Amino acid sequence: MNKTRTANDTENPEFVSGQMGIYNISASPLLAEALKPGATYSQVTLALEALLRLASKGLSGDTTAYAQYQSELLNLHLPGEPHTEPTRRWLASQVYLMEDNFAPALTEFNVLPVEQFREKVDAEIAARTRVKHPMSVHLFQGAPPRQDVRFFLKHHWIRSYNFYTLLAELAFHFEAIEDASVFYRNLYGEAGAEVAERSHPALLSHLMTYFDIPQRVDYSALHPLEKAYLNNRIRCVRHTDVAWGLALLYAIESVSCVNHRRIYELLQSLGVPEEASEFHRLHGTQDEIDTEEMWQLIAKLAPGESFQRMFMQSLARHFAINQAYFDMLWQEMQKQSNHNP
Template structure:
């Protein structure tokens, strides 16, 4: 993927022969054809949901396959199949709901105490405490280690704006949706598109010679699960899933980006490529406060509180497994 000097393009997904659907059950391939019948669609859904249940019940091969298929359903593709892809993905979400964390010790609390409970959970499980983060931000990482971290940081971060847009659509009241539209306005560079956040971050990738094009099919299943969960949460019809996910991300954004910026400064990276992290190390607190006001509006409901905390628990379980994977790969002999 080649960028011009002013605009960052979203990396395109791999072509069909390299996608997960190339090895998907034939029923699913047939269901995505423009002339697919209802019977073909129903068969594909039944087989995909059975695969999902096996994966979530502990079958590692089924888990890897369903995460690969789900990511392919999430990625931009033929517009004609978009409605079918979204519907199939939504059915997978319903199965995943069945496996949501049980939270046996959950107790609803008054709204004014709910934020303290959320922030305590985030503080106890934040990735800042992960050994890989401690090594990168407090140790002496090699440039190769930093490049590896930033490569996966690009995969996680380049299209964050799309998560905001998806969640905004879940709210009927424009006053609620506006919380994300204001955030999205900043992500898009406000009145200056060449300063959009993907464009700024792409400059850092270019500095480290990290390809902007992402081969999604080649990603590890745990990384696919991380990406899928983000999309799932913001597309879910219950906004508690999306609000929890984005609050967890935004509430620690400043400290995470500030530490990356400080790491880049220690490495002597110029200000231009570092600007994305300099900005995010100072400006995300306003977005967090606005989001909390929206969360508080819904947190009168015990059901909302439980789902919010289930989403938070799932996010951190997936996040931990994903970061453990990256840390193992960074330490592995094949990497060095």
């Protein structure tokens, strides 16, 4: 089904302002019952039906339903009571199928030889890079005030601190150890190799401490478009078609070095100490190896038409959500600056 206008459309004033109206559909009470010990199949089914109705309306363009379904989906994704994990994962997987039904059709899709396919993928990523976004231009080519940098880093923490979980999720989809090892080697680095204190979340936490940014995320307070961004990352690495997860992680890793170098240079210009900047200094050099290893795995699967099609659909969805998310952050950053001259 091809939807030309969805809740990701940032021209919708309700999302730009963040003002949501009252919506009658609510899956929360039914989901709460479905996740209680001893819940019946009937209760789980009723919760799923309500959630899918909410998702369908949200994906059809209803911004309030979209916000609510993204909140419910994020709650299913977040760690909770162990006994609810199988049910939460199954409910989330059914939402993924609904989202698949609303995936826009690809324009001018053609199966390509692997070498040309990589050229197409890299060109698409280069064309949609965040470096060209107005917020990035402001931060990395202008003279941003400290409050804008802190705002950016706060949301960067939300995106980055648990990146390792995405690698772990995708690794489980590969039966052959030589394929899964691509992600395990990456995880080894994320975990700090032999020194836990050198783990990437630990290194990044030093920067959060320096800027006095809370390290505990209040997920309920996040903007719907930020929830959508986080949900899509989890959705892709859990998707039964590995093309979705590979496309997402390749898109993130392939631009990681340049993005982190720019952040490191920004921190240096502000006089941030080396200990607090180390996470970004490291990522400004080492992610190129991870990118190449990941591409070698992609190349093994890329000759198939289905793989290429799903891979490009995953990229298109990632960039659409990413654009809406960064537009929202840029608007919030400007609003904050206007209120605090």
